[in-house]
Amino acid sequence: MKYSLDYDPPAPALKVRFNRPLSDHSMELQVKIDTGADMTVVPERVISGLRLIPAGRVSVSSFDGREDRRYTYFVNIYLSNFEFSMIEVIGARRSDVLLGRDVLNLLKAVLDGKDLDFDLFDP
Amino acid sequence: MCNMVKTTVEVDDDLWRRFSIIVLRERGERRKNEVIAEMLREYVERRGFRDDPQQLKHILRIEEEREALLKVQDSLLRDPSYRGKYVAIFQGLIVGCDSDKGKLAKSVYEKYGYVPIYIERVAPSERHVEIPSPEVIRREIQS
Numbered sequence: 001m002k003y004s005l006d007y008d009p010p011a012p013a014l015k016v017r018f019n020r021p022l023s024d025h026s027m028e029l030q031v032k033i034d035t036g037a038d039m040t041v042v043p044e045r046v047i048s049g050l051r052l053i054p055a056g057r058v059s060v061s062s063f064d065g066r067e068d069r070r071y072t073y074f075v076n077i078y079l080s081n082f083e084f085s086m087i088e089v090i091g092a093r094r095s096d097v098l099l100g101r102d103v104l105n106l107l108k109a110v111l112d113g114k115d116l117d118f119d120l121f122d123p
Numbered sequence: 124m125c126n127m128v129k130t131t132v133e134v135d136d137d138l139w140r141r142f143s144i145i146v147l148r149e150r151g152e153r154r155k156n157e158v159i160a161e162m163l164r165e166y167v168e169r170r171g172f173r174d175d176p177q178q179l180k181h182i183l184r185i186e187e188e189r190e191a192l193l194k195v196q197d198s199l200l201r202d203p204s205y206r207g208k209y210v211a212i213f214q215g216l217i218v219g220c221d222s223d224k225g226k227l228a229k230s231v232y233e234k235y236g237y238v239p240i241y242i243e244r245v246a247p248s249e250r251h252v253e254i255p256s257p258e259v260i261r262r263e264i265q266s
Contacts, residue, residue: 008259021228022237038252048175054185055228055242056250063255071182074228074242086225088242090252098254 003116007032012111012118016097018042019076020050021086030096031079033109033118037100040089047073047091060090077103080120181239188241191215199245212241
């Protein structure tokens with residue numbers, strides 16, 4: 001897959017489908033791979049659009065050390081040919097998804113920055 | 124028409140005087156309530172807490188379930204069958220326990236329906252995650 005030029009510098013990004021638990025109500029969104037993120041972050045509109053129900057709370061720290069508390073939600077994620085059931089995510093005011101290591105660590109990710117190419121495998 | 128609530132807060136006297144003068148200059152007499160209400164709304168909305176009555180209801184339920192967990196947390200921490208695992212709290216009771224939070228969520232949602240159920244790890248401190256990547260905002264990403 002090619003890096004997305006929507007970002008500057010280009011970033012590994014792809015379209016991913018998110019499902020509300022126990023339902024076929026879903027949304028497709030642009031996802032950016034973020035190996036620094038401990039957890040996957042979805043736009044707030046996913047929470048309202050899929051009518052997700054909070055399930056937990058975590059303390060979140062950002063790059064500048066600021067801490068915030070966020071409610072968590074479970075979603076099903078359909079990424080390329082992979083399906084991940086009941087992934088815990090948090091919401092944020094952003095337009096794309098950050099795919100964190102909670103999902104990336106279930107796959108083998110190869111990032112070829114020189115050729116702006118990446119791949120996700122399940123070895 | 125939304126319900127209104129009256130409340131009392133304590134603030135530094137000097138801060139309050141300065142605030143009052145600024146409001147008087149910019150808005151005129153008897154406008155402090157209006158400015159405070161605007162600041163509260165901005166504070167809440169900036170944190171992504173939308174004006175969604177259903178979501179607010181769910182969050183209040185989750186907070187109640189969280190309170191129920193906090194009441195028994197010390198005893199759960201001493202119990203090796205719970206310590207370090209995730210528990211699900213529904214209507215104030217522990218309704219499930221698993222080391223895999225996703226499996227636990229699936230099982231309790233299948234059993235009780237997709238309703239507010241609090242799922243948390245039995246640990247001495249709250250869960251903490253880092254989302255550290257700074258992003259340069261140049262243009263909006265369209266999904």
